[in-house]
Amino acid sequence: QQVGTNTAEVHPSLPWQKCTTSGGCVTQSSGKIVLDSNWRWLHSTTGYTNCYTGNTWDATLCPDGTTCAANCALDGADYSGTYGITTSGNALTLKFVTNGQQKNIGSRVYLMASDTEYEMFKVLNQEFTFDVDVSNLPCGLNGALYFSQMDADGGMSRFPTNKAGAKYGTGYCDSQCPRDIKFINGVANSDGWTPSSTDVNAGTGQYGTCCNEMDVWEANNNAAAYTPHPCTVTEQTRCEGDACGTTDRYASVCDPDGCDFNSFRMGDKTFYGAGMTVDTTKKFTVVTQFITDDGTASGTLSEIRRIYVQDGKVIQNSNVNIPGIDSSINSITSDFCDQQKTAFGDNTSFQDKGGLAGMSKGLADGMVLVLSVWDDHAVNMLWLDSDYPTDADPSTPGIARGTCSTSSGKPTDIETSEANASVIYSNIRFGDLNSTYSASG
Numbered sequence: 001q002q003v004g005t006n007t008a009e010v011h012p013s014l015p016w017q018k019c020t021t022s023g024g025c026v027t028q029s030s031g032k033i034v035l036d037s038n039w040r041w042l043h044s045t046t047g048y049t050n051c052y053t054g055n056t057w058d059a060t061l062c063p064d065g066t067t068c069a070a071n072c073a074l075d076g077a078d079y080s081g082t083y084g085i086t087t088s089g090n091a092l093t094l095k096f097v098t099n100g101q102q103k104n105i106g107s108r109v110y111l112m113a114s115d116t117e118y119e120m121f122k123v124l125n126q127e128f129t130f131d132v133d134v135s136n137l138p139c140g141l142n143g144a145l146y147f148s149q150m151d152a153d154g155g156m157s158r159f160p161t162n163k164a165g166a167k168y169g170t171g172y173c174d175s176q177c178p179r180d181i182k183f184i185n186g187v188a189n190s191d192g193w194t195p196s197s198t199d200v201n202a203g204t205g206q207y208g209t210c211c212n213e214m215d216v217w218e219a220n221n222n223a224a225a226y227t228p229h230p231c232t233v234t235e236q237t238r239c240e241g242d243a244c245g246t247t248d249r250y251a252s253v254c255d256p257d258g259c260d261f262n263s264f265r266m267g268d269k270t271f272y273g274a275g276m277t278v279d280t281t282k283k284f285t286v287v288t289q290f291i292t293d294d295g296t297a298s299g300t301l302s303e304i305r306r307i308y309v310q311d312g313k314v315i316q317n318s319n320v321n322i323p324g325i326d327s328s329i330n331s332i333t334s335d336f337c338d339q340q341k342t343a344f345g346d347n348t349s350f351q352d353k354g355g356l357a358g359m360s361k362g363l364a365d366g367m368v369l370v371l372s373v374w375d376d377h378a379v380n381m382l383w384l385d386s387d388y389p390t391d392a393d394p395s396t397p398g399i400a401r402g403t404c405s406t407s408s409g410k411p412t413d414i415e416t417s418e419a420n421a422s423v424i425y426s427n428i429r430f431g432d433l434n435s436t437y438s439a440s441g
Protein backbone atom coordinates (compact mmCIF):
# COMPACT_ATOMS: atom_id res chain seq x y z
CA GLN A 1 0.00 0.00 0.00
CA GLN A 2 2.50 2.52 -1.35
CA VAL A 3 2.09 6.04 -2.71
CA GLY A 4 2.24 6.91 -6.40
CA THR A 5 3.33 10.25 -7.81
CA ASN A 6 1.66 10.48 -11.21
CA THR A 7 -0.98 12.93 -9.98
CA ALA A 8 -0.42 15.21 -6.98
CA GLU A 9 -3.03 14.64 -4.27
CA VAL A 10 -4.72 18.00 -3.67
CA HIS A 11 -7.56 17.80 -1.14
CA PRO A 12 -10.53 20.02 -2.03
CA SER A 13 -11.23 22.52 0.70
CA LEU A 14 -14.48 22.20 2.68
CA PRO A 15 -14.72 24.76 5.49
CA TRP A 16 -17.18 24.01 8.29
CA GLN A 17 -18.15 25.62 11.58
CA LYS A 18 -17.66 24.83 15.27
CA CYS A 19 -20.35 26.38 17.44
CA THR A 20 -20.76 27.07 21.16
CA THR A 21 -23.76 28.45 23.06
CA SER A 22 -21.71 31.34 24.39
CA GLY A 23 -19.43 32.12 21.47
CA GLY A 24 -21.45 31.46 18.34
CA CYS A 25 -19.98 29.70 15.32
CA VAL A 26 -16.34 29.84 14.22
CA THR A 27 -15.31 28.79 10.71
CA GLN A 28 -12.78 25.95 10.46
CA SER A 29 -11.17 27.04 7.23
CA SER A 30 -8.60 24.24 7.23
CA GLY A 31 -11.35 21.66 6.61
CA LYS A 32 -10.84 19.57 3.47
CA ILE A 33 -11.96 16.28 2.01
CA VAL A 34 -10.21 13.18 0.73
CA LEU A 35 -11.45 10.50 -1.66
CA ASP A 36 -11.54 6.93 -0.36
CA SER A 37 -8.64 4.81 -1.62
CA ASN A 38 -10.89 2.17 -3.25
CA TRP A 39 -11.74 4.61 -6.08
CA ARG A 40 -8.09 5.42 -6.85
CA TRP A 41 -5.75 4.25 -9.54
CA LEU A 42 -3.62 1.45 -8.13
CA HIS A 43 -0.46 0.72 -10.10
CA SER A 44 3.00 -0.76 -9.79
CA THR A 45 5.54 1.25 -7.81
CA THR A 46 8.05 0.83 -10.64
CA GLY A 47 5.85 2.08 -13.47
CA TYR A 48 2.27 2.38 -14.53
CA THR A 49 1.05 -1.21 -14.82
CA ASN A 50 -2.36 -1.54 -13.20
CA CYS A 51 -2.42 -3.64 -10.02
CA TYR A 52 -6.20 -3.76 -10.29
CA THR A 53 -8.27 -3.43 -13.46
CA GLY A 54 -12.07 -3.49 -13.53
CA ASN A 55 -12.73 -6.01 -10.79
CA THR A 56 -9.60 -8.18 -10.85
CA TRP A 57 -6.08 -8.05 -9.43
CA ASP A 58 -2.93 -8.44 -11.52
CA ALA A 59 -1.65 -11.93 -10.67
CA THR A 60 2.01 -10.99 -11.16
CA LEU A 61 2.06 -7.87 -9.00
CA CYS A 62 -0.38 -9.40 -6.53
CA PRO A 63 0.43 -13.10 -5.96
CA ASP A 64 -0.60 -12.58 -2.31
CA GLY A 65 -1.85 -9.69 -0.20
CA THR A 66 1.44 -8.77 1.45
CA THR A 67 3.47 -8.79 -1.78
CA CYS A 68 0.71 -6.81 -3.45
CA ALA A 69 0.87 -4.14 -0.74
CA ALA A 70 4.62 -3.83 -1.31
CA ASN A 71 4.29 -3.71 -5.12
CA CYS A 72 1.32 -1.40 -5.55
CA ALA A 73 0.79 2.32 -5.12
CA LEU A 74 -2.31 4.47 -4.72
CA ASP A 75 -2.17 7.64 -6.75
CA GLY A 76 -3.57 11.16 -6.44
CA ALA A 77 -7.08 11.91 -7.69
CA ASP A 78 -8.57 14.31 -10.23
CA TYR A 79 -11.57 15.07 -8.02
CA SER A 80 -13.80 16.87 -10.49
CA GLY A 81 -12.67 15.40 -13.81
CA THR A 82 -12.60 11.73 -12.89
CA TYR A 83 -14.92 11.50 -9.89
CA GLY A 84 -17.43 14.37 -10.22
CA ILE A 85 -16.53 15.70 -6.77
CA THR A 86 -16.50 19.48 -6.45
CA THR A 87 -16.45 21.96 -3.60
CA SER A 88 -17.48 25.60 -3.70
CA GLY A 89 -17.38 27.68 -0.52
CA ASN A 90 -18.88 25.42 2.16
CA ALA A 91 -20.71 23.18 -0.33
CA LEU A 92 -19.75 19.74 -1.59
CA THR A 93 -21.36 18.24 -4.69
CA LEU A 94 -21.10 14.50 -5.39
CA LYS A 95 -22.23 13.44 -8.84
CA PHE A 96 -23.58 9.92 -9.33
CA VAL A 97 -22.00 9.06 -12.72
CA THR A 98 -18.99 10.85 -14.17
CA ASN A 99 -17.72 10.10 -17.65
CA GLY A 100 -14.07 11.07 -17.57
CA GLN A 101 -11.45 8.94 -19.29
CA GLN A 102 -13.26 6.12 -17.54
CA LYS A 103 -16.79 5.91 -16.24
CA ASN A 104 -16.98 6.52 -12.47
CA ILE A 105 -19.93 5.46 -10.30
CA GLY A 106 -20.55 7.15 -6.96
CA SER A 107 -17.96 8.24 -4.45
CA ARG A 108 -17.06 8.34 -0.77
CA VAL A 109 -15.07 11.11 0.88
CA TYR A 110 -13.89 11.88 4.43
CA LEU A 111 -13.48 15.19 6.23
CA MET A 112 -9.87 15.93 7.16
CA ALA A 113 -8.35 18.04 9.92
CA SER A 114 -5.03 18.26 8.05
CA ASP A 115 -3.58 16.72 4.88
CA THR A 116 -2.61 13.60 6.81
CA GLU A 117 -5.34 13.11 9.44
CA TYR A 118 -9.08 12.73 9.46
CA GLU A 119 -11.11 15.07 11.62
CA MET A 120 -12.29 13.10 14.66
CA PHE A 121 -15.76 14.08 15.85
CA LYS A 122 -16.90 13.49 19.43
CA VAL A 123 -20.61 14.08 19.18
CA LEU A 124 -21.90 13.10 22.65
CA ASN A 125 -23.89 15.95 24.23
CA GLN A 126 -23.38 17.85 20.96
CA GLU A 127 -25.30 18.36 17.75
CA PHE A 128 -24.31 17.96 14.10
CA THR A 129 -26.01 20.06 11.44
CA PHE A 130 -25.78 20.37 7.67
CA ASP A 131 -27.83 21.52 4.72
CA VAL A 132 -28.66 19.05 2.00
CA ASP A 133 -30.14 19.26 -1.47
CA VAL A 134 -31.61 15.92 -2.54
CA SER A 135 -33.83 17.37 -5.28
CA ASN A 136 -31.68 15.66 -7.92
CA LEU A 137 -31.36 12.34 -6.09
CA PRO A 138 -34.13 9.91 -7.10
CA CYS A 139 -35.25 6.39 -6.08
CA GLY A 140 -32.45 3.85 -5.76
CA LEU A 141 -29.77 6.37 -4.83
CA ASN A 142 -28.45 7.08 -1.36
CA GLY A 143 -26.77 10.34 -0.43
CA ALA A 144 -25.25 9.36 2.91
CA LEU A 145 -23.64 11.41 5.67
CA TYR A 146 -22.42 9.30 8.57
CA PHE A 147 -19.73 8.59 11.12
CA SER A 148 -17.44 5.54 11.04
CA GLN A 149 -14.93 4.64 13.71
CA MET A 150 -11.86 4.70 11.47
CA ASP A 151 -8.33 5.47 12.69
CA ALA A 152 -7.43 9.17 12.42
CA ASP A 153 -4.32 8.31 10.37
CA GLY A 154 -6.10 5.71 8.21
CA GLY A 155 -4.36 2.95 10.17
CA MET A 156 -0.77 3.88 9.23
CA SER A 157 0.58 3.64 12.76
CA ARG A 158 -1.18 0.39 13.68
CA PHE A 159 -0.33 -1.16 10.27
CA PRO A 160 3.06 0.14 9.07
CA THR A 161 2.75 -1.56 5.65
CA ASN A 162 0.07 1.06 4.93
CA LYS A 163 2.25 3.90 3.60
CA ALA A 164 -0.66 5.88 2.16
CA GLY A 165 -2.67 6.70 5.30
CA ALA A 166 -5.46 9.23 5.57
CA LYS A 167 -3.87 11.40 2.86
CA TYR A 168 -5.04 8.81 0.33
CA GLY A 169 -8.30 7.92 2.05
CA THR A 170 -7.31 4.54 3.50
CA GLY A 171 -8.65 2.68 6.54
CA TYR A 172 -12.36 2.55 5.79
CA CYS A 173 -14.68 0.41 7.89
CA ASP A 174 -18.37 0.31 8.68
CA SER A 175 -21.01 -1.84 10.32
CA GLN A 176 -21.62 -3.92 7.17
CA CYS A 177 -18.01 -5.20 7.52
CA PRO A 178 -17.51 -4.56 3.79
CA ARG A 179 -15.39 -7.09 1.91
CA ASP A 180 -15.07 -5.02 -1.26
CA ILE A 181 -12.27 -2.96 0.32
CA LYS A 182 -8.99 -3.44 -1.58
CA PHE A 183 -6.61 -2.96 1.36
CA ILE A 184 -7.33 -3.86 4.98
CA ASN A 185 -4.76 -3.55 7.80
CA GLY A 186 -2.01 -2.64 5.33
CA VAL A 187 -2.51 -5.83 3.28
CA ALA A 188 -4.23 -6.21 -0.09
CA ASN A 189 -7.52 -8.10 0.08
CA SER A 190 -6.52 -9.88 -3.13
CA ASP A 191 -6.37 -13.41 -1.68
CA GLY A 192 -9.51 -15.32 -2.56
CA TRP A 193 -10.88 -12.28 -4.40
CA THR A 194 -14.15 -12.95 -6.25
CA PRO A 195 -15.09 -10.42 -8.93
CA SER A 196 -18.67 -9.23 -8.50
CA SER A 197 -21.16 -10.72 -10.95
CA THR A 198 -23.17 -7.49 -11.01
CA ASP A 199 -20.56 -4.75 -10.63
CA VAL A 200 -17.78 -4.32 -13.19
CA ASN A 201 -15.71 -2.34 -10.69
CA ALA A 202 -16.08 -4.39 -7.51
CA GLY A 203 -15.45 -7.75 -5.95
CA THR A 204 -15.07 -9.31 -2.52
CA GLY A 205 -11.98 -10.58 -0.77
CA GLN A 206 -11.36 -12.94 2.09
CA TYR A 207 -11.45 -10.15 4.66
CA GLY A 208 -13.90 -7.48 5.68
CA THR A 209 -13.43 -4.34 7.76
CA CYS A 210 -15.78 -3.65 10.66
CA CYS A 211 -16.44 -0.76 13.00
CA ASN A 212 -19.13 1.20 14.79
CA GLU A 213 -21.20 3.32 12.44
CA MET A 214 -23.66 6.13 13.09
CA ASP A 215 -25.75 6.88 10.02
CA VAL A 216 -26.82 10.49 10.51
CA TRP A 217 -28.42 10.64 7.09
CA GLU A 218 -29.19 8.09 4.36
CA ALA A 219 -31.62 9.59 1.88
CA ASN A 220 -32.86 10.48 -1.55
CA ASN A 221 -35.77 12.69 -2.62
CA ASN A 222 -38.27 9.98 -1.62
CA ALA A 223 -37.13 8.64 1.76
CA ALA A 224 -34.69 9.28 4.59
CA ALA A 225 -33.39 7.34 7.59
CA TYR A 226 -31.02 7.88 10.50
CA THR A 227 -29.62 4.77 12.12
CA PRO A 228 -27.10 3.82 14.83
CA HIS A 229 -25.24 0.53 14.13
CA PRO A 230 -23.14 -0.67 17.12
CA CYS A 231 -20.43 -3.34 16.98
CA THR A 232 -18.79 -5.54 19.58
CA VAL A 233 -15.38 -4.40 18.31
CA THR A 234 -14.10 -1.07 19.60
CA GLU A 235 -11.92 0.13 16.73
CA GLN A 236 -11.46 -0.65 13.02
CA THR A 237 -11.14 -4.44 13.00
CA ARG A 238 -10.48 -6.91 10.20
CA CYS A 239 -12.93 -9.82 10.01
CA GLU A 240 -12.88 -13.13 8.22
CA GLY A 241 -15.63 -15.67 7.58
CA ASP A 242 -18.64 -15.61 9.87
CA ALA A 243 -17.42 -12.57 11.80
CA CYS A 244 -18.02 -10.55 8.62
CA GLY A 245 -21.61 -11.80 8.46
CA THR A 246 -20.83 -13.51 5.17
CA THR A 247 -23.10 -16.53 5.41
CA ASP A 248 -25.31 -15.43 8.30
CA ARG A 249 -25.91 -11.66 8.25
CA TYR A 250 -26.40 -11.64 12.03
CA ALA A 251 -23.27 -13.64 12.92
CA SER A 252 -21.26 -10.49 12.23
CA VAL A 253 -19.41 -8.59 14.97
CA CYS A 254 -21.53 -5.58 13.98
CA ASP A 255 -25.24 -4.81 13.80
CA PRO A 256 -26.01 -4.69 10.07
CA ASP A 257 -29.64 -3.49 10.37
CA GLY A 258 -29.34 -0.76 12.96
CA CYS A 259 -32.20 0.90 14.79
CA ASP A 260 -33.55 2.99 11.95
CA PHE A 261 -35.86 6.01 12.11
CA ASN A 262 -37.44 6.52 8.69
CA SER A 263 -40.53 8.75 9.01
CA PHE A 264 -42.44 6.91 6.27
CA ARG A 265 -41.66 3.49 7.75
CA MET A 266 -42.62 4.80 11.19
CA GLY A 267 -46.09 5.67 9.92
CA ASP A 268 -46.05 9.29 8.74
CA LYS A 269 -46.40 9.05 4.98
CA THR A 270 -46.74 12.80 4.32
CA PHE A 271 -43.74 14.07 6.25
CA TYR A 272 -40.77 13.70 3.87
CA GLY A 273 -40.88 14.02 0.08
CA ALA A 274 -41.71 16.35 -2.79
CA GLY A 275 -44.15 19.02 -1.55
CA MET A 276 -44.39 17.43 1.91
CA THR A 277 -43.68 18.86 5.39
CA VAL A 278 -39.97 18.51 4.63
CA ASP A 279 -40.06 19.38 0.93
CA THR A 280 -37.35 17.49 -0.92
CA THR A 281 -37.64 19.63 -4.05
CA LYS A 282 -35.44 22.20 -2.33
CA LYS A 283 -32.62 22.51 0.18
CA PHE A 284 -33.25 22.05 3.91
CA THR A 285 -31.28 21.82 7.14
CA VAL A 286 -30.86 18.57 9.09
CA VAL A 287 -30.05 18.80 12.82
CA THR A 288 -29.08 15.70 14.82
CA GLN A 289 -28.69 15.89 18.60
CA PHE A 290 -26.79 13.28 20.62
CA ILE A 291 -28.34 13.47 24.10
CA THR A 292 -26.68 11.70 27.04
CA ASP A 293 -28.18 10.36 30.25
CA ASP A 294 -26.41 12.89 32.47
CA GLY A 295 -26.32 15.86 30.12
CA THR A 296 -22.53 15.81 29.75
CA ALA A 297 -20.11 14.54 27.11
CA SER A 298 -18.94 11.82 29.50
CA GLY A 299 -22.44 10.41 29.93
CA THR A 300 -23.99 7.56 27.93
CA LEU A 301 -25.97 8.19 24.76
CA SER A 302 -29.67 7.99 25.65
CA GLU A 303 -31.42 9.68 22.74
CA ILE A 304 -30.72 10.75 19.16
CA ARG A 305 -33.02 13.60 18.22
CA ARG A 306 -33.79 14.95 14.74
CA ILE A 307 -34.94 18.46 13.81
CA TYR A 308 -35.33 19.96 10.34
CA VAL A 309 -35.28 23.60 9.26
CA GLN A 310 -36.68 24.75 5.93
CA ASP A 311 -37.94 28.11 4.64
CA GLY A 312 -37.29 29.78 7.99
CA LYS A 313 -39.33 27.19 9.89
CA VAL A 314 -38.09 24.75 12.52
CA ILE A 315 -39.77 21.39 11.89
CA GLN A 316 -39.80 18.78 14.66
CA ASN A 317 -39.32 15.19 13.52
CA SER A 318 -42.48 13.22 12.71
CA ASN A 319 -44.14 11.23 15.49
CA VAL A 320 -44.40 7.48 15.31
CA ASN A 321 -47.80 6.18 14.15
CA ILE A 322 -47.49 2.40 14.44
CA PRO A 323 -49.63 0.03 16.53
CA GLY A 324 -47.58 -1.13 19.51
CA ILE A 325 -45.22 1.85 19.59
CA ASP A 326 -45.84 4.87 21.85
CA SER A 327 -47.20 7.64 19.61
CA SER A 328 -45.41 10.34 21.61
CA ILE A 329 -42.05 9.10 20.28
CA ASN A 330 -40.24 11.10 17.58
CA SER A 331 -36.62 10.15 18.27
CA ILE A 332 -34.31 7.17 18.75
CA THR A 333 -34.15 5.89 22.33
CA SER A 334 -33.66 2.37 23.68
CA ASP A 335 -37.41 2.27 24.29
CA PHE A 336 -38.09 3.19 20.68
CA CYS A 337 -35.68 0.53 19.39
CA ASP A 338 -37.16 -2.19 21.60
CA GLN A 339 -40.73 -1.30 20.63
CA GLN A 340 -39.89 -0.97 16.93
CA LYS A 341 -38.08 -4.32 16.68
CA THR A 342 -41.01 -6.01 18.44
CA ALA A 343 -43.75 -4.24 16.47
CA PHE A 344 -42.08 -5.02 13.14
CA GLY A 345 -40.85 -8.49 14.11
CA ASP A 346 -37.32 -7.46 13.10
CA ASN A 347 -34.08 -9.13 14.16
CA THR A 348 -32.71 -7.73 17.44
CA SER A 349 -29.11 -7.44 16.27
CA PHE A 350 -29.13 -3.78 17.38
CA GLN A 351 -29.76 -4.75 21.00
CA ASP A 352 -27.56 -7.88 20.72
CA LYS A 353 -24.53 -5.89 19.52
CA GLY A 354 -24.72 -3.35 22.33
CA GLY A 355 -27.62 -1.01 21.56
CA LEU A 356 -27.36 2.71 22.22
CA ALA A 357 -24.81 2.14 25.00
CA GLY A 358 -22.57 0.30 22.55
CA MET A 359 -22.95 3.07 19.98
CA SER A 360 -22.12 5.51 22.75
CA LYS A 361 -18.68 3.97 23.33
CA GLY A 362 -17.73 4.40 19.69
CA LEU A 363 -18.99 7.98 19.64
CA ALA A 364 -17.08 8.78 22.84
CA ASP A 365 -13.80 7.65 21.23
CA GLY A 366 -14.30 9.88 18.18
CA MET A 367 -15.39 9.00 14.67
CA VAL A 368 -14.68 10.10 11.10
CA LEU A 369 -17.25 12.00 9.00
CA VAL A 370 -18.09 10.21 5.75
CA LEU A 371 -20.04 11.72 2.84
CA SER A 372 -21.06 9.56 -0.08
CA VAL A 373 -23.39 8.85 -2.94
CA TRP A 374 -24.06 5.23 -3.89
CA ASP A 375 -26.36 2.76 -5.58
CA ASP A 376 -27.09 -0.68 -4.22
CA HIS A 377 -26.02 -3.81 -6.11
CA ALA A 378 -27.39 -6.04 -3.34
CA VAL A 379 -31.02 -4.92 -2.88
CA ASN A 380 -31.54 -1.83 -5.07
CA MET A 381 -31.94 0.45 -1.99
CA LEU A 382 -35.43 -0.97 -1.49
CA TRP A 383 -34.77 -1.18 2.29
CA LEU A 384 -34.68 2.65 2.24
CA ASP A 385 -37.33 3.82 -0.20
CA SER A 386 -39.70 1.00 -1.22
CA ASP A 387 -41.46 -2.11 0.16
CA TYR A 388 -38.95 -4.51 1.70
CA PRO A 389 -38.84 -7.48 1.77
CA THR A 390 -40.50 -7.22 -1.61
CA ASP A 391 -42.58 -10.37 -1.12
CA ALA A 392 -44.17 -9.19 2.16
CA ASP A 393 -47.56 -7.47 2.37
CA PRO A 394 -46.81 -3.72 2.19
CA SER A 395 -49.74 -2.97 4.49
CA THR A 396 -47.97 -4.85 7.30
CA PRO A 397 -46.28 -2.24 9.54
CA GLY A 398 -42.53 -1.95 8.84
CA ILE A 399 -42.59 -3.19 5.26
CA ALA A 400 -43.22 0.09 3.41
CA ARG A 401 -40.36 2.57 3.67
CA GLY A 402 -41.14 4.96 0.81
CA THR A 403 -43.14 5.17 -2.40
CA CYS A 404 -40.46 4.00 -4.82
CA SER A 405 -41.51 0.99 -6.87
CA THR A 406 -40.16 -2.43 -5.90
CA SER A 407 -38.71 -2.61 -9.41
CA SER A 408 -36.81 0.69 -8.98
CA GLY A 409 -33.19 1.23 -8.04
CA LYS A 410 -31.55 -1.36 -10.25
CA PRO A 411 -27.96 -0.21 -10.84
CA THR A 412 -28.09 -1.28 -14.51
CA ASP A 413 -31.10 0.99 -15.00
CA ILE A 414 -30.23 4.03 -12.91
CA GLU A 415 -26.54 4.19 -13.85
CA THR A 416 -27.89 5.10 -17.28
CA SER A 417 -31.27 6.76 -16.70
CA GLU A 418 -30.17 8.76 -13.63
CA ALA A 419 -26.53 9.28 -14.57
CA ASN A 420 -26.83 13.03 -13.97
CA ALA A 421 -28.10 12.65 -10.40
CA SER A 422 -26.17 14.42 -7.65
CA VAL A 423 -26.36 15.44 -4.01
CA ILE A 424 -25.15 18.69 -2.43
CA TYR A 425 -24.08 18.86 1.22
CA SER A 426 -23.28 22.30 2.59
CA ASN A 427 -22.87 24.51 5.64
CA ILE A 428 -21.68 21.83 8.09
CA ARG A 429 -21.93 22.99 11.69
CA PHE A 430 -21.03 21.12 14.87
CA GLY A 431 -21.15 22.03 18.55
CA ASP A 432 -23.23 22.64 21.66
CA LEU A 433 -26.85 21.55 21.67
CA ASN A 434 -29.08 24.20 20.06
CA SER A 435 -26.11 26.35 18.98
CA THR A 436 -25.92 25.34 15.31
CA TYR A 437 -29.34 26.31 13.96
CA SER A 438 -32.12 28.88 14.24
CA ALA A 439 -35.41 29.43 12.46
CA SER A 440 -33.48 30.86 9.52
CA GLY A 441 -31.56 27.60 9.03
Ligand code: IDC
Nearest residue numbers: 176227256257258260346379383384388389
Ligand atom coordinates in the same frame (compact mmCIF):
# COMPACT_ATOMS: atom_id res chain seq x y z
C1 IDC B 1 -30.35 -1.90 6.28
C2 IDC B 1 -29.29 -1.08 7.00
C3 IDC B 1 -28.43 -0.32 5.99
C4 IDC B 1 -27.86 -1.31 4.99
C5 IDC B 1 -28.99 -2.10 4.34
C6 IDC B 1 -28.53 -3.13 3.33
O1 IDC B 1 -29.89 -0.18 7.91
O2 IDC B 1 -27.39 0.38 6.65
O3 IDC B 1 -27.12 -0.64 3.99
O4 IDC B 1 -29.72 -2.76 5.34
O5 IDC B 1 -27.79 -4.14 3.94
C7 IDC B 1 -34.46 -4.90 7.32
C8 IDC B 1 -33.50 -5.31 6.29
C9 IDC B 1 -32.16 -4.68 6.48
C10 IDC B 1 -32.28 -3.20 6.87
C11 IDC B 1 -33.12 -2.97 8.09
C12 IDC B 1 -33.51 -1.50 8.23
O6 IDC B 1 -33.35 -6.72 6.29
O7 IDC B 1 -31.45 -4.83 5.28
O8 IDC B 1 -31.00 -2.70 7.21
N1 IDC B 1 -34.30 -3.82 8.12
O9 IDC B 1 -34.25 -1.07 7.12
N2 IDC B 1 -35.61 -5.50 7.60
C13 IDC B 1 -36.18 -4.78 8.56
C14 IDC B 1 -35.36 -3.71 8.91
